[in-house]
Amino acid sequence: MQHCIYPGTFDPITYGHLDVLARAAKLFDRVTLAVAHNPGKNPLFTPEERVDLIKPSLAKHPNVAITTFSGLLVDFAIAQQANAIIRGLRALSDFEFEFNMALMNRHLKGDIETIFVMPAEAYSYTSSHLVKQVARYGGDVSKFVPPNVAQALDALTG
Numbered sequence: 023m024q025h026c027i028y029p030g031t032f033d034p035i036t037y038g039h040l041d042v043l044a045r046a047a048k049l050f051d052r053v054t055l056a057v058a059h060n061p062g063k064n065p066l067f068t069p070e071e072r073v074d075l076i077k078p079s080l081a082k083h084p085n086v087a088i089t090t091f092s093g094l095l096v097d098f099a100i101a102q103q104a105n106a107i108i109r110g111l112r113a114l115s116d117f118e119f120e121f122n123m124a125l126m127n128r129h130l131k132g133d134i135e136t137i138f139v140m141p142a143e144a145y146s147y148t149s150s151h152l153v154k155q156v157a158r159y160g161g162d163v164s165k166f167v168p169p170n171v172a173q174a175l176d177a178l179t180g
Contacts (some may be wrong), residue, residue, distance in 0.1 A: 025052040025117050026106040026137070027099045028057070029091070032057055034066040034171045035076050036153055038145030043108035046140050047083045054102055059092035062132035066154060066178055087138045112146045154179075 028046050032039060032055075046053045057072045067075065069090040080086050091098040099107060107127065109120050117138075124136035140146075153166050157175040164172045 023091045025104045026050045026108050027054050027056050027104045028108045029056040029095050031060045032072050036148050036166050038141045038148045041141040042139050046108040053086045055088045057090045079168050096127045096134050099134050111138045
């Protein structure tokens, strides 16, 4: 059985993330969406809140599970018995960071492959960081995130 980890902070999850997830769900028997504990990014939502915000978007993907993790991604992937990591690439600027991360992961655990997936072009400029900025200034983020996420952002920033 082919199992991949789709890791990220997902603070908040965007339609771009969900597009990459849908692509991963087609390629793998099992996908674990892994919400990272990453206090260095100053998240708006706790990992548990992020999981709760993401769960409604997973209903159409029966082969996708969600959990949180901390520590080294490759250690988490081994513990989950995954054989791959999925990473989304929006633009060339993402590539250098993701490429270096993939090489380090390969150095640490050569059994885990990293697969890069591009989201649909409509989401290539969308990032959680930009969505949070737009929400902080009262902008409409409904085109970028699911309705429940837009409501949660509005409650925090509005």
